[in-house]
Amino acid sequence: MPSIAVSQTQGQLRLLAVARQPVRSASSDEEILAGLMAGERWAAEALYDRVHVAVRGSLRRILRGQGADYDDLMQASFERILEVLSRRGLESPYNLPAWAGAVSARVALDVLRRRVREQRIFEGDGRLGSQPIEGVDPERSVSARSEVARAQRLLSMLKPAQAEALVLHDVLGHDLKAIAELTGVSVAAAQSRLSRGRRELMRRAGKTAQRGRDGA
């Protein structure tokens, strides 16, 4: 059976031999990456099968079905994944699903920020806060819509790095060490982003609640 051999030299992944082979669900992350770097078609399929659950999960958790065309966003996420790989590759040890999930979380946060820029959240053009929320009891749907829209609006107002740390920790359940690896910063920096982000989130949440009470 043809196989891929890789060797690690001073942190660089070196491809020793590449041979075309069928998609194998048992391919390791290292093998998939080596296949991608060599432009192998099977590696595209293996990458998709390895990470699509994490990618879709991140998008669905953050956007919660509100006007999201997940097919387009899935495609945008995979394009972003390839773009990062073409620019700088990944550093060992690999955790492709977690990394891809973090990349797609960034894509979803970009979408939220773009919508706020276009003032869609505030002017209620039907993109956020007015469509059914997936995974929510229909009886709770109305209040859930506004809760989701509020959470999304607050996330979009935070600094991107803080929003990313909060989503990775509080929504996707990664620990600090994983967040540090996924975002390429030290654990201390990840912790700082998380605690500042949380403080800022609660501050802004308090502000909007106060504004709501004043308006009422």
Add this chain to the structure above:
Amino acid sequence: MSEPETVESPLSVLREPLPAESSEIEAATRARVLGALHAGVEGLPLARARARRRQRVASVAGATALAAAAALVIWIPAQQGAPSGPRVEAAAPAAPPALRVQQLEAPGAEADAAVWIDAAGASHALQTSSGAGLPADLRELRSEGTRVALRTAGGASVDLAPASLLALAAESKVGAEVLKLQRGEVECAVPPLGPAGRFSVHTPDARVVVHGTRFRVGFDTRTCVRVSEGLVAVHHERGVERLRAGEQWGCEQEAPERAEADRTKRKTIRARRAAESRRAKQAVSASGTLEAENALLRDALLAERSGETARSRRLFEALLKRHPDSPLATEARAGLARTRAVGESGAR
């Protein structure tokens, strides 16, 4: 007895479980995404090679620029003694990338007028009125007794009033051009820019961002913006003003007390920001147990999500007992209330 009031994290709604998706939808998405992914992966080796080449070129260019700057720093002092050499005012530290100027003219330059330019870490008088011999990395322009007209690589025409000081910089973003007006007045005519294009004028207290327009920015003690054509956004400490043709911002003569009030307000804001920053730093360094607190909260949330209500409750309680003043206490209390509610409904 009523439940104590809890403040739940606004993000908790995003943690609610997601329903399973139909296999048909998944299959359709797979087929669609894979179509594009195959093409992307096949082009990946080429894209990698291109990216590596760009990195190499950037490193070589950086090294060359450094060497050129070092050579100039050595050469200029050597020339200082020479009678006909350029007049050197001061050597500057390493600067950000320079904005590219294609053309520069000082049509009204008289014998007593001068255009001072700063390039490659040194400044000297521009001896010609036509801009001949203009350095590629022009960084600063000082017009004394004459107007200066220049055209940027992006196509913007800039007219600098006499007695003005202007720094030129290119942002890391491709296509972005920034003029930093320290003093005086500048009039700009900007052609329509592409989607990536951006042109802005920064003053000490405002940022004027445009997309294809004609406008004038002045700075003496405060910024004054007048728009002749198009639309301009002025970002300042109180927010953003969008100006249309014929409108102006900050140009009215202000009563001295109002100007003083503004200055006081700016000082107060700066002091408050500095205090907030100090407090934030202290909070981070004081919370040495934050990682442990985070771990407890994470485990509690994971247990809650996977339906282990009793374990989740124990973990929330442990977090509150061990770290009652934790910044995560609010969220822990909310979680505890949730798990208790689940436990009570289960008992009923």
